[in-house]
Amino acid sequence: MTSISGLFANTFSYVSTNAGQKQTAASKPESVSASLEKTTPETAKAVPGTLASAAIAARDKLDAGYKKLGEVGSIYTSGKDWDAIGFRDFDRQTLYAISSNEGGLFSDLEVTIAKSQVGARISDIINSNDPVHNPTKVFREIVNFYDAASDDEKASFEWAIARASAQKSYMLSGGTENVGTGNRVVDKLMQAWDQVVARGGNSNDFANMPAYGEALTWWAQDNGGARHVDLNV
Numbered sequence: 001m002t003s004i005s006g007l008f009a010n011t012f013s014y015v016s017t018n019a020g021q022k023q024t025a026a027s028k029p030e031s032v033s034a035s036l037e038k039t040t041p042e043t044a045k046a047v048p049g050t051l052a053s054a055a056i057a058a059r060d061k062l063d064a065g066y067k068k069l070g071e072v073g074s075i076y077t078s079g080k081d082w083d084a085i086g087f088r089d090f091d092r093q094t095l096y097a098i099s100s101n102e103g104g105l106f107s108d109l110e111v112t113i114a115k116s117q118v119g120a121r122i123s124d125i126i127n128s129n130d131p132v133h134n135p136t137k138v139f140r141e142i143v144n145f146y147d148a149a150s151d152d153e154k155a156s157f158e159w160a161i162a163r164a165s166a167q168k169s170y171m172l173s174g175g176t177e178n179v180g181t182g183n184r185v186v187d188k189l190m191q192a193w194d195q196v197v198a199r200g201g202n203s204n205d206f207a208n209m210p211a212y213g214e215a216l217t218w219w220a221q222d223n224g225g226a227r228h229v230d231l232n233v
Contacts, residue, residue: 185215185219193209
């Protein structure tokens with residue numbers, strides 16, 4: 001039988017390594033900051049409140065943080081310095097703009113740090129809710145975390161994967177509230193989890209379930225096939 005811990009591992013793994021994964025412009029080398037490149041006129045005219053405007057604001061804040069630090073962030077930059085540069089203060093929309101490399105404005109390393117920041121926030125939820133004695137509450141709070149995402153993030157297939165994983169984990173831990181989204185892709189991914197459970201599998205089998213493939217097809221149709229999902233990530 002599929003274990004709760006196995007499903008939770010899938011959820012947390014997504015957050016810590018794949019949050020916001022989206023195919024965009026070619027990534028830059030980690031040693032080169034996107035701050036060294038000029039913003040294009042098209043991007044500079046981004047409408048306020050959009051993902052593009054969040055990306056521009058993030059780029060400006062990161063550049064200011066690097067200037068204050070006296071150097072561009074690198075693999076040797078400490079967690080404390082990344083916080084000081086600005087990642088600790090970014091809201092969900094801004095973190096998604098960075099982690100999805102909106103507009104191609106961010107380096108590979110900045111994308112990684114943004115994903116790590118989302119993972120850290122999930123860790124805070126886990127650590128503050130007594131996961132050993134009250135896993136149901138933990139999973140309910142993680143469901144809330146995904147529900148609080150921006151519309152842009154919710155439009156991604158990766159959000160649907162994480163939301164379905166959190167929902168299934170909540171249910172298996174004994175949760176009785178109706179936490180359905182009404183999102184057909186999420187619902188189909190829930191069916192994929194049911195298929196995993198029915199076959200006595202684990203989280204590694206999730207992406208191989210028939211319902212998972214159907215969910216991906218539906219998502220691609222809803223998004224005009226414009227965005228690419230790397231199933232190997």
